[in-house]
Amino acid sequence: LWYEFRHWSCAVMPLVGVGMTIILTLGLMGYTQFKLTTMMALTPMLLLAIGIGHSMQITRRFMQELHATQDPEQAAFTSIRHTVVPAALSIGTDLHGFFAISFIDISFYKAYAYFGIFGMSTLILTTTTLIPLMMVSFPPKVRDRKHERGWELRLARGVTGILTGPMKWLPLVAVIGIWLASASMAELDRGFS
Known part of the structure; x- marks a missing residue:
């Protein structure tokens, strides 16, 4: 994140926003006294991976708009x-x-799913509200764009x-070729057993 944005707030705020989602989800796990299994330990890591991508998008767009307007609130x-819509x-x-x-009838999958649903629900709030709020509160310095x-x-x-x-047809042909090769290697024509 530092390499991309070159300012501490742009590197730290996305991590704080996603960290809040992880803390809320782990807090719910603790509140419900659910045993932290190997599968459940993946939930925070998955939230981190998905959340960082979304928080980088909002942070990058914020920086583009800050360069254009010089006004953090705008x-x-x-x-x-x-x-917000994408x-x-x-x-x-x-x-x-x-x-x-x-809907899988295995208890730890159900719990994994429920905590994942909760984490994703809080992720939309932290990436679209908390991160911009922190960026307005601690606005980064606007750098010269020629660098x-x-x-x-x-x-x-x-x-x-x-x-x-x-x-322009090359990417489409490549995807279709990979798809056909994968289907052949997986022997999908023989059906599922």
Whole structure:
């Protein structure tokens, strides 16, 4: 996170936001006196992995808006406005994955699913409210943008060139080829046993 944002608040605040989700989930586990099994220990790690991705998106958008407006409150408003729906849909999809697991008739899977649902529900709150609130309270210094890494621009141009140029079918053919090879190696044509 430090490498990406080059400011302590941008590196620490996403970790604090996701950490709050993990603490709330572990607190619920403790409150319900659920035994912490190996499977249950994965819940905080999964929340960390998913949460860091979402918190980096809101932090990056906040920084882009802060560069444009020089106003932390306006940057928070605009970054929340642009990221809340995609974040809610993405986290909602993850939440539904845990919801599907809750129908498995094995007790520790059910508990894993319930705590995952709770964690995902709190994750949407911490990534879209707590992190921007902390960024407004401790705004990072606006750096000169001419020192940004050029690899981002080169990567964006390269991918856009592939997707809009004469090689635009290459990624689709590659995905279909990998899919067919995987189906063949898994012997899906023989059915499930």
